Amino acid sequence: MEENFSVSSVYQWTLEKDREEGIAIGEAQAQMLAHMRKRVMKIVIERFSSLIGETNEIVAEINDADALFSLSVNLAQAQSIKEAEQILLKAQSAR
Amino acid sequence: MEKKQEKKYDNMMSALIGRNPQAFLDLLYPRSRFVKHHRNKLANSQRQPDAVIEALCIETGKLFLAQPEIQTNPDEEIAERLALYQVLLRWDYRQRSESKVWIPVSSAVLHLTKAHKDLQIPLYWAATGRDDGMDKALDFYFKSVEMRDKTPEDILRLDHLELWPLLPATQGGASHEIIEMMMERLLDSDNVELAYYGYLVAGLTFKFLRQLDEIDWLERRYKMIDEKFSVSPVYQWTLEKGREEGIAIGEAKALEQMRQPVIENVFDQFPSLTNFAKEVVGRINDLSLLCSLGIKLARAQSTEEAEQILLKAQLAGKETLP
Numbered sequence: 001m002e003e004n005f006s007v008s009s010v011y012q013w014t015l016e017k018d019r020e021e022g023i024a025i026g027e028a029q030a031q032m033l034a035h036m037r038k039r040v041m042k043i044v045i046e047r048f049s050s051l052i053g054e055t056n057e058i059v060a061e062i063n064d065a066d067a068l069f070s071l072s073v074n075l076a077q078a079q080s081i082k083e084a085e086q087i088l089l090k091a092q093s094a095r
Numbered sequence: 096m097e098k099k100q101e102k103k104y105d106n107m108m109s110a111l112i113g114r115n116p117q118a119f120l121d122l123l124y125p126r127s128r129f130v131k132h133h134r135n136k137l138a139n140s141q142r143q144p145d146a147v148i149e150a151l152c153i154e155t156g157k158l159f160l161a162q163p164e165i166q167t168n169p170d171e172e173i174a175e176r177l178a179l180y181q182v183l184l185r186w187d188y189r190q191r192s193e194s195k196v197w198i199p200v201s202s203a204v205l206h207l208t209k210a211h212k213d214l215q216i217p218l219y220w221a222a223t224g225r226d227d228g229m230d231k232a233l234d235f236y237f238k239s240v241e242m243r244d245k246t247p248e249d250i251l252r253l254d255h256l257e258l259w260p261l262l263p264a265t266q267g268g269a270s271h272e273i274i275e276m277m278m279e280r281l282l283d284s285d286n287v288e289l290a291y292y293g294y295l296v297a298g299l300t301f302k303f304l305r306q307l308d309e310i311d312w313l314e315r316r317y318k319m320i321d322e323k324f325s326v327s328p329v330y331q332w333t334l335e336k337g338r339e340e341g342i343a344i345g346e347a348k349a350l351e352q353m354r355q356p357v358i359e360n361v362f363d364q365f366p367s368l369t370n371f372a373k374e375v376v377g378r379i380n381d382l383s384l385l386c387s388l389g390i391k392l393a394r395a396q397s398t399e400e401a402e403q404i405l406l407k408a409q410l411a412g413k414e415t416l417p
Contacts, residue, residue, distance in 0.1 A: 004167040005107050009310050010291075010298035010317060014330060015337035017321070022341020023348065030349030030382050037386045052394065060387035 029065070036068035043075045048084045058092045067091065107329055108145040108165040109135060111257070111292055116148045118255030123203040123238060124161050126153045133160065137183040138190075144180045159199040160184055166204055167299055169211035174218035177202040178235045203238035207264045207296060208303040210239055247273055256284060260292035269300045269309070274316075282320070288327040350382055357389040364392070365401045375409045384411055 005011045037059045044055040062068055071091045078084040112119050117129040133147040148161040162180055166173060181200050188198045204210075220233040242264035250258050250265055262268045262277045274297050281290035294317055301309040324330040354376045361372035372392075379385045388408045395401040 004165070005295045005299065007167055007302065008295045008298035009302050009313065010294045011333060013298075013314060013317060014321070014324075014333040015340065018334045018338040019341040019344075022338035022343075023345040024341075025338070026342035026345020026347075027349045028345070029342070030346045030353075033382060034349070034353055034386055037383075041390055052390075056387050056390045060383040063383060 032065045033063065033068070036065050036072065037062075040068055040072045040075060043072055044084070048075075048078070048081050050081060051084055051088065054085075055088060058088050062091065067094070106143075106145070107292070107295070107332075109143075110329055111165070111260070112146040112148075112163060114286075114288075115255055115257035116146065118253065118257040119146070119163050119205075120148065120150055120161060121253050121255065122250075122258060123163050123205060123240060124150060124201065127151060127159075127161065128153060130158065137180065138187045140183055142176075142180065142183060144184075147184060157199070159201055160188065162200055162202045164202070164204045166206050166210075167208060168303075169206070169209055169214075171211045171213055173204055173211065174214060174216075174235065174237065177204065177237050178218055178233070181235070201238070203240065206239070206241045206243075207261070207299060209241055209243060214239065242268075256281070256286060256289060260289050260296050263293065263297040263300045269297065269304060269306070271312070274313075278316075278320075282323060287323060288329055291324045291327045291330045294324075346382065347380075350380065350385065353382070353385055353389075354379075357385065357392065360389065360393055361401065364395070365398045367398060368401055368405065371402070371405055375405045379408065379411075384408065 040059050041052070041055060044051050048055075059068065059071075062071070071087065074087045074091075075084055078087055113132070116132065120127050120129055127150040130149040130151055133149055135145070135147045136143050144162050145164050146162070148163070149158060150161045151158055162177070162184060164173070164177065164180075170176075181202055184200050185197055188200075189195055192198075216239055217234040217236045219231070220235075222230040222232040242261055243266050245265045247262050247265050247268050250262055259277050259281055262273050265273075267273070274293070277293050278290055281287070281293055294313070297313055298310070298317075301313060321330075357376050358369065358372050362369045365372075376385065376388070379388065388404065391404045391408075392401055395404055
């Protein structure tokens, strides 16, 4: 709901106070997500190329940088395609 | 992550009235006494008046629902909106009450600046569009109070601190003297929240009166003391909203930066698809879709395959348009 007071200058000054900080946070969060997705894809491309398509689909659905980081660590430690596939399926069901 | 402020009310006006409903009854419904609050989210509707207060009319001893609405700017639809609230409120009350009574409802609009020039009381509905009163469908009466018709003394006389933030909207209230007095009193009380409301109303009034010098003065004063407002939930909601707006802007900026590499890759690998890629990529507003598209395109083995990927993304992208 739009606030009626949005027409007040004071409301606008208050809004602006944390807006810059929000812009920096939004930009950093988006970049971090993109970075983490790339990191996961890089590991899969290098080690489990048959899983690229599946990974791409799964990774696109995860919007949590921590979860993506965790996925990248698990995939980096996976010893086989089967294990990697299990990790991906787990990540998909956890999202 | 900071803990999000609990938002007890859905908008600032509801929160202000909710602090002391009796104050607003005294202002808009003299000789009535607060009984209880009613939920202001109207059943089977997305509509939400600022407040729904059950009150007792002291003269008649009868209960009624007071439905005050605070307007910051002239609104040409206010009368129709109040009529809608009336019907919904009466209907809902009857459905919920055991005795199936139609409770009287009294709507009131409090204009902080001024009423719309075309506002007429009663609101008149003609059944077939004739304006000669021959086929009347409805005459709807409601209270319409302009703060600029009140003097600061009228407000002070009611002796409710919760009405003090309205002082700058009164006749002659948008003065340094009144605003300083109001801020001193409210900042000195346990109700810093009210001081923030007072500044909001002052900002609104100066803007309405187009007093640019006064807005500058108010901004200087505000910036000297805005930290004091940090304990006010309403102030925190506004900060939070500003931050959320900022995050959305930041994400959009990041998205814009990430579009370029995807387009460049298409230009390098499948130059004939560059314009199409620009169009598709430009319409994607979802970071994950964009990343996924970038990877798919990077793996495409032929122009046909890349085109298919772009066509699919075009369809998916349409769903993410704002």
